[in-house]
Amino acid sequence: MSEGLKMTSLLVDSQYFPPIECYKTLINVDILKIERYEHYQKVSFRNRCYIAGPNGRILLSVPLVKGKNQRTIMKDVKISDAENWQALHWKTLVSAYRRSPWFEYFEEDLQSLYEQKFEYLLDWNQACFEWVNKRIGFEKAAIFTDQYQTTEELVNVTDARDRFTPPGDQDEQAGITNYTQVFQERVGFLRNLSILDLLFCEGKRSIEVLKNA
Template sequence: MAIVAADLFYFPNLEFFTAIYGFEEIALFPKAYFRRNSYINRTEIRGANKVQRLSIPIQGRRPAIPQEELMINFHEKWQLDHFRTIQSAYGKAPFFEHYFPYFQGFLENPPESLWNLNKGVLTVCLKLLGLSAKVAEYPTLHDFRPEKDLRGQISSNETWQKRGLYSPEPYFQLFGSDFEPNLSILDLLFCMGPEAKMIIESSAKKTLNNR
């Protein structure tokens, strides 16, 4: 079985899905420590005037804490903000009405654990993309050797261009004439619908050819 070790993100970007494309299992590690510059609690979408970042506030933010112990801070009304921002950005997208109900529950009634929220989101995204990779959790990496190890690679510390994990395949976007690469998977699903998988596949092939 082809296994890729990966981090767990909030509505992962296209770089993530390009990098895991073609693998049969995505190995996740809930006991791995939280890294401040990861996308575990943030994602980026395209608004009418700019790229917008959506962030989930978390409790007790400190470096030395396992990701499975990260709890969402519900004192801040982030769910309503995310709901309205996504709806404003993509309400007129061709496939918004079809795909948004799959994610609506995550915003209206999210679990207390950020890990459980992200895992649920990833599972739904894989299903909507038609990707058959299963999601599995492991305590450490000592039990097996993955074909690819993405842990710690996809972060906001550097631009995606420097990592060589993603070669953008342009597609229709709702705003602007210039294509904005590597946004949240929400952008691709809402704009392209059933063709989203084809875009990911094409991006993965271009990435391999550019190496």
């Protein structure tokens, strides 16, 4: 890198198969940091993602030991296995994307991921993050934080914690629209779904779709 160019660093919260909007931001940074010392925040992408279904968005939510109202440090948040949520999520993904152009190419590997057991949400999210990064060709390694810092305390780091939030009023403008979704003719284009939606629809072209959005 030439002396005149400045390295960009971004801090984000840990997310379950992050939304496409997040990835559009990630591909333009040099250094990626993932927060692990914040308190868990409910109603966020930390334990949920959205995919496309025949009737609209489908929510996939990872159950937690103390439920969504806990105030636990993120690195200590535990997954609840009281219900077989991984089997349910996998069944939902198969049902939603089995007719997508690229699902069959990733099906076996992704099923293996959903058969692995994880005690902590942070570890599960990171496994999902690394899995999809390898498939789309996103090569930037993520660095975990070693302490919590407020926005004011961060030095030369853009704070994107909680910048990406579940669908709401902002969703009409969020995300990208330059690819074709499985149920688009039926329910219209659904913005800012999980990166899995882009992967199953565009495969190895996903990174280029993000860059050209």
